[in-house]
Amino acid sequence: xxxxxxxxxxxxxxxMGEMKNADAVGEVGNPVCxxxxxxxxxxKDDRINDISFQTFGCGAAIAxxxxxxxxxxxxxxxxxxxxxxxxxAGSLDGLPPIKMHCSNLASDGLRKAIENYxxxxxxx
Amino acid sequence: MGFKMKYVYLDYAATTPMDxxxxxxxxxxxxxxxxxxxxxxxxxxxxxxxLEKSRExxxxxxxxxxxxxxxxxxxxxxxxxALKGVAFKNKGRGNHIITSSIEHHAVLHTCQYLEKxxxxxxYLPVDEYGLIDLKELEETITNKTILISIIFANNEIxxxxxxxxxxxxxxxxxxxxxxxxxxxxxxxxIDVEEMNIDLLSASAHxxxxxxxxxxxYIRGHGVRKGWGNYIEPxxxxxxxxxxxxxxxxxxxxIAGFAKxxxxxxxxxxxxxxxxIKFRDKIIKEITENIEDVYLNGHYTKRLPNNVxxxxxxxxxxxxxxxxxxxxxxxxxxxxxxxxxxxxSHVLLAIGQKPEDAHGSLRITMGRYTTxxxxxxxLEKLPPIIEKLRKMSPLKNGKKYMFDPTYxxxxxx
Ligand SMILES: Cc1ncc(COP(=O)(O)O)c(C=O)c1O
Ligand code: FES
Numbered sequence: 029x030x031x032x033x034x035x036x037x038x039x040x041x042x043x044m045g046e047m048k049n050a051d052a053v054g055e056v057g058n059p060v061c062x063x064x065x066x067x068x069x070x071x072k073d074d075r076i077n078d079i080s081f082q083t084f085g086c087g088a089a090i091a092x093x094x095x096x097x098x099x100x101x102x103x104x105x106x107x108x109x110x111x112x113x114x115x116x117a118g119s120l121d122g123l124p125p126i127k128m129h130c131s132n133l134a135s136d137g138l139r140k141a142i143e144n145y146x147x148x149x150x151x152x
Numbered sequence: 153m154g155f156k157m158k159y160v161y162l163d164y165a166a167t168t169p170m171d172x173x174x175x176x177x178x179x180x181x182x183x184x185x186x187x188x189x190x191x192x193x194x195x196x197x198x199x200x201x202x203l204e205k206s207r208e209x210x211x212x213x214x215x216x217x218x219x220x221x222x223x224x225x226x227x228x229x230x231x232x233x234a235l236k237g238v239a240f241k242n243k244g245r246g247n248h249i250i251t252s253s254i255e256h257h258a259v260l261h262t263c264q265y266l267e268k269x270x271x272x273x274x275y276l277p278v279d280e281y282g283l284i285d286l287k288e289l290e291e292t293i294t295n296k297t298i299l300i301s302i303i304f305a306n307n308e309i310x311x312x313x314x315x316x317x318x319x320x321x322x323x324x325x326x327x328x329x330x331x332x333x334x335x336x337x338x339x340x341x342i343d344v345e346e347m348n349i350d351l352l353s354a355s356a357h358x359x360x361x362x363x364x365x366x367x368x369y370i371r372g373h374g375v376r377k378g379w380g381n382y383i384e385p386x387x388x389x390x391x392x393x394x395x396x397x398x399x400x401x402x403x404x405x406i407a408g409f410a411k412x413x414x415x416x417x418x419x420x421x422x423x424x425x426x427x428i429k430f431r432d433k434i435i436k437e438i439t440e441n442i443e444d445v446y447l448n449g450h451y452t453k454r455l456p457n458n459v460x461x462x463x464x465x466x467x468x469x470x471x472x473x474x475x476x477x478x479x480x481x482x483x484x485x486x487x488x489x490x491x492x493x494x495x496s497h498v499l500l501a502i503g504q505k506p507e508d509a510h511g512s513l514r515i516t517m518g519r520y521t522t523x524x525x526x527x528x529x530l531e532k533l534p535p536i537i538e539k540l541r542k543m544s545p546l547k548n549g550k551k552y553m554f555d556p557t558y559x560x561x562x563x564x
Contacts, residue, residue, distance in 0.1 A: 035477070039474075039477060045542070045543075062506050062510060063510075064545055064546065066545045083543055083544065083545070084466065084543075084544045084546050086469040086470055086473075087469055087473040089467075
């Protein structure tokens with residue numbers, strides 16, 4: 029059902045785990061199926077210097093979280109904001125149609141983390 | 153898909169491999185018994201004989217009369233025939249049907265369809281083990297009730313309902329009693345007389361027979377005192393199966409079903425002892441060695457081959473995917489693995505929170521399961537659970553989004 033890339037990221041997730049000293053966290057839940065994802069980011073010079081995730085969800089949710097951390101690492105915040113669910117699914121060699129919404133979780137989670145970071149910057 | 157050297161199949165509730173003896177029997181009939189049982193000539197009559205012999209074998213397993221067995225194309229068709237057949241035939245008598253909230257979709261969706269056709273359906277709740285309440289059942293019966301349909305043993309959590317007691321209540325109130333025994337036939341003794349069952353659905357592919365062959369037991373071959381003919385066919389045509397199920401009978405498949413039943417009759421006792429031993433070993437080992445895990449269903453009123461465990465903080469599809477990587481086939485009630493994305497209605501009915509319903513793992517064993525298979529599974533599972541929990545944000549005491557006190561943007 030899943031591509032080899034998906035299975036690779038599912039079996040060996042990249043950048044997995046809580047980040048204690050994160051600059052911001054994005055948390056999103058999937059109302060459709062009740063899953064939950066946290067994306068942690070550390071920012072340096074307006075770039076994503078470090079990133080990690082924690083996910084409660086299906087295989088696709090885990091693989092897309094792992095993939096977005098790879099896609100986002102090193103990107104400027106503006107670049108990272110532009111990552112779409114299709115970018116994620118494409119980098120994973122596709123997802124089954126019913127699992128496309130799982131990749132929303134990852135792109136929304138990253139965006140939310142960046143928005144939270146920017147909101148915090150404004151306050152300070 | 154490449155198969156690894158070792159593959160452990162623990163999904164017998166989904167379907168079973170065919171027994172080699174069944175395959176031999178079917179092959180033989182595909183070659184030799186090609187006649188149409190309705191044909192007058194010898195070739196046809198030979199097929200008719202095989203068909204009737206098969207009917208006799210199958211009937212004897214549940215203490216039915218031979219003419220009360222009606223072959224169909226599946227468990228699903230049998231459920232449809234039982235429910236729609238009784239409903240449509242007895243519209244004038246009443247429009248009320250009672251069922252449970254943990255039926256298989258073949259019953260559940262048929263009931264929902266009948267509601268659209270103007271029937272009233274009561275879905276009995278179940279307790280935390282998945283058992284219906286007999287008192288509540290009796291109180292739900294009205295003078296409009298024509299049918300009670302309760303699953304014999306649930307396909308997800310394995311709970312065995314008090315069928316004999318339900319049968320007594322149905323008999324007392326002169327209501328037709330149907331039970332979906334698709335998961336039960338061949339695993340637990342069934343006696344339609346002693347249990348007062350009027351209609352019973354079964355399917356060959358759950359007991360080492362072929363897919364696409366089922367049966368409906370119909371008490372009194374469709375005639376009931378005070379009711380007359382009480383079942384309407386779904387398929388109209390040449391009048392096969394005494395007018396209740398037209399379509400040329402699948403003789404080789406039916407003969408394979410009968411062979412499968414014969415084998416079950418021979419080995420049921422021994423097999424269920426073995427499976428109960430494995431079942432209880434899995435439950436004990438896992439609940440003792442893994443934290444935050446619980447058994448879904450009942451400890452003893454349970455199919456011998458079913459284990460259903462809930463693992464907190466993680467999600468079922470990711471568990472079965474990880475098991476699959478290790479060469480183990482299992483199943484889950486998690487929404488994420490289903491086509492609908494809705495969590496299992498059975499787990500919700502036994503009172504689980506949606507996030508817990510997500511973390512269920514169903515292990516179902518059978519004839520070819522060995523102790524070594526169980527040990528392999530018990531060795532591979534704990535690290536999988538540990539790894540997935542490490543990934544999960546829920547494990548750290550973080551709140552779940554379905555928690556009413558939880559707001560998505562509140563954190564940080
Ligand atoms: C309880 C129950 N009823 C009905 C069915 C449907 O049987 P079939 O696959 O033969 O249509 C199944 C099989 O999944 C089942 O487990
Ligand atoms: S996150 Fe639930 S289906 Fe993928």
